[in-house]
Amino acid sequence: MYTIIERRTANQPRVEEALALAQTEFFPALQAADGFVGFYLVPDGDLFTAILVWEDKAKADAFDATYKAWTKKLDEFGHKVESENHGDTVVALEPQR
Numbered sequence: 744m745y746t747i748i749e750r751r752t753a754n755q756p757r758v759e760e761a762l763a764l765a766q767t768e769f770f771p772a773l774q775a776a777d778g779f780v781g782f783y784l785v786p787d788g789d790l791f792t793a794i795l796v797w798e799d800k801a802k803a804d805a806f807d808a809t810y811k812a813w814t815k816k817l818d819e820f821g822h823k824v825e826s827e828n829h830g831d832t833v834v835a836l837e838p839q840r
Contacts, residue, residue, distance in 0.1 A: 744780060744832035745803045747795040749814070754821030755789060761820045769813045776809070778802025790825065800831065 773779055778798035785792045795810075797803040818824070 744835055745797040745800040746828075746830065746832045747793075747797075747803065747810075748826075748828045749793045749795075750825040750827075751791050751793070751817065751822045752825055753786075753789050753791050754823075757820040757822070761817060761822065764816065765813075769809075772809050773806070776802070776806045778805070791822070796832070803829075 770782070773782055773795070779802075780796040780798060781794075782796070783794040785794070795803070797806075814824075
């Protein structure tokens with residue numbers, strides 16, 4: 744697996760607007776992308792952490808143009824990037840069945 748983690752300080756007055764746009768533009772594209780495993784958005788006050796999980800780096804890279812277009816919109820909304828990490832997932836722990 745391959746994981747992307749991005750942390751942004753939210754521009755609070757535009758959070759709802761960005762989430763509404765994500766529901767109609769970004770999330771459907773992400774869900775339809777080949778190799779997409781999961782997306783998680785975790786708020787902590789004004790800091791939002793987005794976690795995107797892919798089957799592998801090649802499939803994440805194939806989605807990169809769409810991802811970059813979305814992050815540009817987040818920049819335009821005033822949601823400031825604090826950190827971004829990309830890499831192969833070293834440990835993936837799932838419940839025992």
